[in-house]
Every structure is written in C-alpha cells, then in structure tokens.
Amino acid sequence: MPDVDPKALFGDQARDPSEQAGLPEVSEPEAFRHYVRLSEMNFAIDNAMYPLGSCTMKYNPKVNEWAARLPGFAKLHPYAPEHLIQGALELMYRLEKGLAEVCGMDRVALQPAAGAQGELAGLMMIRAFHQAQGRSPKKVLVPVTAHGTNAASCAFNGYQIVPFPAGEDGVVHPEAIAPVLDDDVAAIMITNPNTVGLFEKHLPTIARMVHDKGALVYGDGANLNALMGRARPGDLGVDVMQFNLHKTFTTPHGGGGPGCGPVGYKRILDPYAPVPTVEKSHDGTYHLEFNRPKSVGRLRSFYGNFGMMVRAYAYLREMGxxxxxxxxxxxxxxxxxxxxxxxxxxxxxxxxxxxxxxxxxxxxxxxxxxxxxxxxxxxxxxxxxxxxxxxxxxxxxxxxxxxxxxxxxxxxxxxxxxxxxxxxxxxxxxxxxxxxxxxxxxxxxxxxxxxxxxxxxxxxxxxx
Ligand SMILES: Cc1ncc(COP(=O)(O)O)c(C=O)c1O
The missing domain is CATH 3.90.1150.10 (Aspartate Aminotransferase, domain 1)
Known part of the structure; x- marks a missing residue:
C-alpha cells in the first residue's frame, strides 16, 4: 500500500504509526465473557416475545443458520467462476421461483438488501417502463397510512409524492383516489395489509382505476406475513412489490441488517429488472445474465445478501x-x-x-x-x-x-x-x-x- 499520511485521513484523531494500537490485551475466556455479557444486556427474539409491529420479529429457525453456514455456501468467493458456483446459482434460481409463486408475480430480482431498497428498485423499474413509452409522469400516490420508506423511496427516485387519506375504517377507498388520479401519475404505492393491520379490500378496484390511467401499482410487501399462502398481491392487481425476507421469511434482522428485499414483478417490467438475473440454460446449468440493455442496472455489489437467500430458501422448503x-x-x-x-x-x-x-x-x-x-x-x-x-x-x-x-x-x-x-x-x-x-x-x-x-x-x- 502506498504511504498515506494518517493526518490526511483522520485529522487530529490520527495515530503515529509507530505507536501501539492500544487495543485491550485479554485472554480468550475474558474476551468471550465480554461479548456474552454484552449480549445479555440486549433484548432478543431468542430471549422473549418481541411484538414490534410492522417489523415482524418472528423466530429465526436454527435450521436456517445451519444451512447458511454450510461451507459450500458460506465460503464461496464472490469472484468464483460460474462453473464452480452452480449450487449457489441453483438455490437463487429456485428461491426466485418459490417467491414468484408466493406473490403471484412472473419474476423476482433478489439483490436489494432491504425493503426500502426493494421499493427503490421497483420505482426505478416503473420509471423505466414509462420512459420506454415516451412518457414521464411525475407523481406517485401514497396513502397517509404508509410506512415512511415509501415516501422516501419516491423522493429518492425523483417522484413527487401525492398523499391521500385512508377512510375512517382504516382502509383506502376508490373515492379518495379518484380526485388525485390524473395523467401525471406514474404509480400508486400501497401496503397490504396496511400499516394499521387491515386488509386493503378495495385494492382490485383501485388497481383497475390506476391501470386504466396507464399507471402502475406498487405493492409494499413488508406485511406479506399475513397473506402468504392465502392471497397473492399479483392476483390483487399489484405489478411490482418487494419482499422483506428479514421479516416474512425468518431471516434475522435488527440493528440495521443484513436484510434482503427482493422485488417481484410482472412480465411487462422484465426488461427493466436489475442485473444480473439468474438464468437456467438449455443444458441445465445456471448462469448470471448481465446482457439486459434496458435494465435499471446493478443495485448491489455482487448478487445481494446471499446468506439471507439461503436462510429464506431453507424456510420455504421447511414450511412447504x-x-x-x-x-x-x-x-x-x-x-x-x-x-x-x-x-x-x-x-x-x-x-x-x-x-x-x-x-x-x-x-x-x-x-x-x-x-x-x-x-x-x-x-x-x-x-x-x-x-x-x-x-x-x-x-x-x-x-x-x-x-x-x-x-x-x-x-x-x-x-x-x-x-x-x-x-x-x-x-x-x-x-x-x-x-x-x-x-x-x-x-x-x-x-x-x-x-x-x-x-x-x-x-x-x-x-x-
Ligand atoms: C410497511 C413497511 N414497508 C417498508 C419497510 C422497509 O423495510 P426495511 O426496513 O427492510 O428497509 C418496512 C420496515 O419496517 C415496513 O414495515
């Protein structure tokens, strides 16, 4: 490494390179006790009930951890050539198929590292979809009950947020949308079940209204824990949605990560999906596809939080x-x-x-x-x-x-x-x-x- 002046990087905090780092010198048992003591100061789902609404702090099955730690997965190098990572690619391919089935979508992009990044990916795809048709609508309709990340993702993607009220009964009604739905609307973002814990029963009607205007329906899928196996966002009119694998599919979360927020989408959005996608060739092998000229691009280094994908896949197979x-x-x-x-x-x-x-x-x-x-x-x-x-x-x-x-x-x-x-x-x-x-x-x-x-x-x- 070339000589770098520590002062240039760390200012007054810079340390003289000849000085000892000043780290504590402790024995292994002492270090172990230190970390166990710290962990005991924390509250965790493995200690007791953690009813943190919207966050879905459900038990993380230990078999998921076993699977994620299998050396064939855990020790893969991200630059390993495709012929040496066929098992990992097959797992991603199968996870995509499983998630697509659960949400009623045609495909699922696995890379986004959080629900919020999934939202961003979906909105970027919506923008690319409109642009491909020579349109550039500027607004996204978001109900006042929405999670803060919805508005943030719109703003981040350059969209103007148009809030609209939910009814007295806690759900959104077509009548509240009609006055704000015009030709400048790119999409509606809707969470189902919504953040007050209620099923958005008018969603199919709302989706029809939105589609009739040439706009799309973004479904915030963070609350899929209340729908999976019973109802599919894709069947309710949603065009694109994110999963929060770190909620619904039991991958651990808290403390800021690592998460995984795959994006499920309908065929019309396929050209714009992030790269790489995982594809199966005619000879039964798997590969990463980067050659997608209309793609919104890469959203994450390498392929996303792969360990989370292993855990989610283990959960899917375990549950059926x-x-x-x-x-x-x-x-x-x-x-x-x-x-x-x-x-x-x-x-x-x-x-x-x-x-x-x-x-x-x-x-x-x-x-x-x-x-x-x-x-x-x-x-x-x-x-x-x-x-x-x-x-x-x-x-x-x-x-x-x-x-x-x-x-x-x-x-x-x-x-x-x-x-x-x-x-x-x-x-x-x-x-x-x-x-x-x-x-x-x-x-x-x-x-x-x-x-x-x-x-x-x-x-x-x-x-x-
Ligand atoms: C309804 C809803 N949408 C989106 C998100 C954002 O997900 P993430 O925290 O993974 O970015 C959350 C997170 O709590 C949520 O509850």
Missing part, C-alpha cells in the same frame, strides 16, 4: 405450501386474540377483524400523565420488548402490536397480563410507569442521541 398457509393463519389468529384480550382494557384503534397486527393506544390512560413511551419502557420490566410506538402516525399514541405466529397462547396471555398490570399501575402508581424501566441494566436512554451519536470507538481507560 401448507406450512406457509398455516403460519399466515396463526399470525392472524394471534393478532386477533390479542385484539380481543387487550381490548378488555386498552383502546383498540380499529376494532374490527385485523390481519397480523393490531393498533392500540394510550387513550384510556387519560389524566394519569402516563404515555405510550412510558408503557413501552415498563414492558421491559415485565420481560417483553415493546410494540412499535407512535406508528402508524395516523393513530395518536399508537402501539402497534404484532405477536407473529411463533408465540404460544401462554406467551400471549402473559403479555396481556403485563399490559393489564401496567394499565393498573398507570392509574394507581403512575410514577412507577413514568420512571420505567427499573430492572434493565441501563435505565431510560436518550434514544435520539444513541441513534445519532453512537459511541462506537474503543477508548483506552487511563492507567492507575
């Missing part, structure tokens, strides 16, 4: 069609069980049959001064991660509860008991809730500062 259907049924049943049970104490925002998650809020806490955030913190003392708080934005003081299919009836009951106890405390001893958590290693943190200014650098403690 019936298993996926069963998972969907249980996810919906569990959420409705909580809706009924929590509804005995808490205010349910939309008290109608929900899909895989339910929104409650802090309305009944009234003058106690206890807020949704206090409840979230107090839940940690009871051994539960909090639901998603203050989202969806359309519900004041929202708590979005998503139990997932992998929680038992006993776990759900314990959660309901904890929520009832917190409600009682809020009325009888509000300070206990307001000052929570009391039993965690660290007390209430400044979460904004923790996210914006994380302390990531090891600092050597002064000697003596």
């Amino acid at each position: 069609a019936e298993g996926l259907k069963g998972a969907t049924d249980l996810a919906v049943l569990n959420a409705n069980y909580l809706r009924a049970k929590l509804g005995e104490t808490w205010h349910v925002a939309y008290d109608t049959t929900c899909m895989h998650e339910v929104v409650i809020n802090d309305k009944h806490l009234g003058k106690t001064g206890v807020t949704t955030m206090d409840v979230a913190k107090r839940l940690l003392d009871y051994g539960f991660h909090a639901p998603t708080v203050y989202f969806p934005l359309v519900v004041k003081g929202a708590m979005l509860v998503e139990p997932t299919e992998t929680e038992t009836r006993q776990a759900l009951d314990r959660f309901v008991d904890a929520m009832s106890a917190i409600s009682r405390e809020a009325h009888e001893e509000p300070e206990t809730v307001k000052k929570a958590p009391h039993l965690t290693r660290l007390r209430r943190l400044d979460e904004t500062r923790a996210a914006r200014k994380p302390v990531l650098r090891y600092t050597k403690k002064p000697q003596g």
Whole structure:
C-alpha cells in the first residue's frame, strides 16, 4: 500500500504509526465473557416475545443458520467462476421461483438488501417502463397510512409524492383516489395489509382505476406475513412489490441488517429488472445474465445478501405450501386474540377483524400523565420488548402490536397480563410507569442521541 499520511485521513484523531494500537490485551475466556455479557444486556427474539409491529420479529429457525453456514455456501468467493458456483446459482434460481409463486408475480430480482431498497428498485423499474413509452409522469400516490420508506423511496427516485387519506375504517377507498388520479401519475404505492393491520379490500378496484390511467401499482410487501399462502398481491392487481425476507421469511434482522428485499414483478417490467438475473440454460446449468440493455442496472455489489437467500430458501422448503398457509393463519389468529384480550382494557384503534397486527393506544390512560413511551419502557420490566410506538402516525399514541405466529397462547396471555398490570399501575402508581424501566441494566436512554451519536470507538481507560 502506498504511504498515506494518517493526518490526511483522520485529522487530529490520527495515530503515529509507530505507536501501539492500544487495543485491550485479554485472554480468550475474558474476551468471550465480554461479548456474552454484552449480549445479555440486549433484548432478543431468542430471549422473549418481541411484538414490534410492522417489523415482524418472528423466530429465526436454527435450521436456517445451519444451512447458511454450510461451507459450500458460506465460503464461496464472490469472484468464483460460474462453473464452480452452480449450487449457489441453483438455490437463487429456485428461491426466485418459490417467491414468484408466493406473490403471484412472473419474476423476482433478489439483490436489494432491504425493503426500502426493494421499493427503490421497483420505482426505478416503473420509471423505466414509462420512459420506454415516451412518457414521464411525475407523481406517485401514497396513502397517509404508509410506512415512511415509501415516501422516501419516491423522493429518492425523483417522484413527487401525492398523499391521500385512508377512510375512517382504516382502509383506502376508490373515492379518495379518484380526485388525485390524473395523467401525471406514474404509480400508486400501497401496503397490504396496511400499516394499521387491515386488509386493503378495495385494492382490485383501485388497481383497475390506476391501470386504466396507464399507471402502475406498487405493492409494499413488508406485511406479506399475513397473506402468504392465502392471497397473492399479483392476483390483487399489484405489478411490482418487494419482499422483506428479514421479516416474512425468518431471516434475522435488527440493528440495521443484513436484510434482503427482493422485488417481484410482472412480465411487462422484465426488461427493466436489475442485473444480473439468474438464468437456467438449455443444458441445465445456471448462469448470471448481465446482457439486459434496458435494465435499471446493478443495485448491489455482487448478487445481494446471499446468506439471507439461503436462510429464506431453507424456510420455504421447511414450511412447504401448507406450512406457509398455516403460519399466515396463526399470525392472524394471534393478532386477533390479542385484539380481543387487550381490548378488555386498552383502546383498540380499529376494532374490527385485523390481519397480523393490531393498533392500540394510550387513550384510556387519560389524566394519569402516563404515555405510550412510558408503557413501552415498563414492558421491559415485565420481560417483553415493546410494540412499535407512535406508528402508524395516523393513530395518536399508537402501539402497534404484532405477536407473529411463533408465540404460544401462554406467551400471549402473559403479555396481556403485563399490559393489564401496567394499565393498573398507570392509574394507581403512575410514577412507577413514568420512571420505567427499573430492572434493565441501563435505565431510560436518550434514544435520539444513541441513534445519532453512537459511541462506537474503543477508548483506552487511563492507567492507575
Ligand atoms: C410497511 C413497511 N414497508 C417498508 C419497510 C422497509 O423495510 P426495511 O426496513 O427492510 O428497509 C418496512 C420496515 O419496517 C415496513 O414495515
């Protein structure tokens, strides 16, 4: 490596190259204990129930980890020639076929590394589709209930966002779309089930309206956990959608990655799909296809987060069609069980049959001064991660509860008991809730500062 002046790279933080790095010198057991201790300070799905709505924190089956660690997958070099990676290519090919079947699309591009990047990929394909027809519509319709990434992906792709309201019943209605649907609309972005946990029952009608205007339907598939095996976005009129494999297909997530957000799309969008695609040749071998002149290009280094693809494929094969259907049924049943049970104490925002998650809020806490955030913190003392708080934005003081299919009836009951106890405390001893958590290693943190200014650098403690 050529000589580089450390000062040019690191400024005042630069270290004299002759100086020791100052890393801690510890034995293997001490290092091990350090990391185990750190892991114990964290909350994880493998410790307890994690009903973080919208995030689908479902159990990550350990057989997925076994598969992803098989040396034939884990030790592949990304530059290995195609004839040496036939197994990996076949897995990607098969995963694409499986996902396409689940969502009712013609093809699936596997590379995007997150749901949000999948959204971006889909919108880029929509733009390329319109451009190929000599059109350049500028607007995308997005309901006010949408996840923040939808608007961000539109903006990132140069689209103007046109928000429209959801009905009193929590779902979007054709009448709300008609006034904003004009010739300058490129697409509508719609999440189904939506972020308040309800099935968008007017989607087929809305899709017809949108298609009649020459626009396309983007389906945010992050909530596919409530549909897979039972309904397919492609059959409901969606043209392009992203999967969140790190939610629906049990690949681990949290802490920012690694994710995987494949994009399923209908045939009309095929020319614009990201490269490379995985193709099967006539002689039965697999190869990566880069020669796609109308493609939106490459979105990710190499082929995406391949380890996530192995895990998702393991899950698909483990579950089979019936298993996926069963998972969907249980996810919906569990959420409705909580809706009924929590509804005995808490205010349910939309008290109608929900899909895989339910929104409650802090309305009944009234003058106690206890807020949704206090409840979230107090839940940690009871051994539960909090639901998603203050989202969806359309519900004041929202708590979005998503139990997932992998929680038992006993776990759900314990959660309901904890929520009832917190409600009682809020009325009888509000300070206990307001000052929570009391039993965690660290007390209430400044979460904004923790996210914006994380302390990531090891600092050597002064000697003596
Ligand atoms: C409805 C919805 N859409 C999109 C996303 C974005 O997915 P990711 O976090 O993988 O970028 C999420 C994530 O929580 C989501 O819930």
